[in-house]
Amino acid sequence: SAVISQKPSRDICQRGTSLTIQCQVDSQVTMMFWYRQQPGQSLTLIATANQGSEATYESGFVIDKFPISRPNLTFSTLTVSNMSPEDSSIYLCSVGGTAEGNEQYFGPGTRLTVT
Amino acid sequence: RKEVEQDPGPFNVPEGATVAFNCTYSNSASQSFFWYRQDCRKEPKLLMSVYSSGNEDGRFTAQLNRASQYISLLIRDSKLSDSATYLCVVNSGGSYIPTFGRGTSLIVHP
Secondary structure (H helix, E strand, O other): OOOEEEEOOEEEEOOOOOEEEEEEEOOOOOEEEEEEEOOOOOEEEEEEEOOOOOOEEOOOOOOOOOOEEEEEOOEEEEEEOOOOHHHOEEEEEEEEOEOOEOOOEEOOOEEEEEO | OOOEEEOOOOEEEEOOOOEEEEEEEOOOOEEEEEEEEEOOOOOOEEEEEEOOOOEEEOOEEEEEEOOOOEEEEEEOOOOHHHOEEEEEEEEEOOOOOEEEOOOEEEEEEO
């Protein structure tokens, strides 16, 4: 399995500001994903981070609000822009397409609170 | 109909009990199936893959029924530490993008 780290682990931000979350994997992976999970809710896929090209966003999520970078096969960032309290959530990075098959492995998450 | 459906529970069982969860999926082209475990305020972690022939890992048994489009997870001799949310995950053929169920909450009490 892949070892995934995320930074920051948590943050409290003021509305209107932006936060960039980093995801680092210990091995090269084909697929990287960004999810959001609100308390007591299921995981919601925000986008697939594509290496060397623009991310693929799911319905309801747009690049202007959640810009994503993927400069190489081990690193990605997600920015939550112009934050509002509704953006308070846990943001999770995950990877798939490792040598072990298409299971997904998750980072520890970033707990964001917007005040 | 949702793509992946699970009974949210909670399932409240005593230690030592046997408990089973089902998960139904709507896409008949689905090819990969998994159970994940998520502890409170933690990330989901892969529990086990579900193969056509079934899969057993200690106290945990996962089975796939393609005809009825559901997978199941059986936990025998429940432990307090089994208390968590169990997520059903389904991948469509050729896609790395999985579909997650909402999860089934299990509470094992003394």
